[in-house]
Amino acid sequence: MSVRKRILITGASSGLGEQMARDFAAKGRDLALCARRTDRLDLLREELLAAHPGIKVAVRALDVNDHARVFEVFQAFRDDFGGLDRVVVNAGVGKGRPIGTGGFEANVQTAQTNFVAALAQCEAALEIFRFQQAGHLVVVSSMTAVRGLPRNLTTYAASKAGISALAEGIRADLVGTPIKVSTILPGYIASELSSRSADMPLTVSTEKGVRAMVKAIEAERAEAKVPGWPWIPLGFVIRHVPLRFVAKMG
Template sequence: MPRSVRSNILITGASSGLGAGMAREFAARGRNLALCARRLDHLESLREELVAAHPGIRVAIHSLDVTDHDAVFRTFRSFASGLGQIDRVIVNAGSGKGASVGTGRFEANLETAETNFVAALAQCEAAMEIFREQNAGHLVVISSVAALRGARRAQTVYAATKAGLSTLAEGIRLDVADTPLRVSAIHPGYIRTEINAKVKGTPFIVDTETGCRALARAIERERASSYVPGWPWRVVAPLYRIAPASLLRRL
């Protein structure tokens, strides 16, 4: 399917942060949106904002906890039925909770593992079922540059889940390589959102609007794998892959 035909876009975790930012970017491009997240009131406010700014688009919303796997399948099907077709699904919902393994914070690490990988798998399954039936569609997973290496402290499980998500996307891509279906893994660097608003000294960080604009551009290119923003991460990522463990321990 030509990229210009991705008219109906489903985004999970769309009530704030990168999800809401991407919704604004695609709305400005005239795309219809299917937005879901746990906080329905935030989605309602976002829908009002988007429709007011771009009267020609349709914005459907639905409350969804992505760890409720049955609800993921129902919600995706409902969106597809309501819009007639889903052209692109952006698996964005995630969690950043965590602590050093073995320090008594198993529940936080488990929540991140279940949300970032198991729930992402459910979203990929639900999306790909629809795309296989349509014989058309673009699956996008929002991974992270953290997927490139292991990390310490609160990032240990987060990095592992993102590595798993990137590998999952690659496997799905290989599986549908000879079909019209497309699969992309997007690896954002450091983008300022309300989740990390108080974090200081983060290298190469960009504001939400800049980051989400770069995300939308990368998604539209439909490449197998992209780093966002392209500068400096296209240069930094290969170096990060080979950085010595002594350096990683200081991050």
């Protein structure tokens, strides 16, 4: 397996994306980092270059809900690096309200950012990979994707289930080609997005959780529940327990 040297990460200014940038930089990878908060991206770029002076880091502002801008930024990064080897579709939001309780705006923002914007990112990445006839698409989903969940998690879980299905469909379309597709399903990993679950049982640190994510990404696994323990067995349980037990989650 060839090394994926040039890596684009969306939502790289905080949380899982920021830590992935650190972990890949430590492996000597060149990074294309984008997010809405460019001040934080600039600080991250300085940090990474100081720690790993042999790598290249480029940053650009990107709101993934500006779909035309997604294509522009991905293509600009491709030109910067002379191609892209891996794109990590990571940007997302964790808002949500129980359905029918007046929280439609929060729910539609979650659906648009986590699914429609992810579709735009996948389209932009695959245009580049199909032209190159090579590449690795990584979609960051969630363990919430394995089952419909109640209350504030309903739309979030549905959006993550949607991108898991999207990634699997892309993978099916590309069977037998040099383009690989991975779906990563993180469990409870401490981050800005998951601040609500930071005190929940089974939550691991950002560093530990992202280390497991990067290991799965580097292995180019088709699908990975991370960290593997306890989320592989828990995923099976969550998927198959009666709905009355699922109703207590969230």
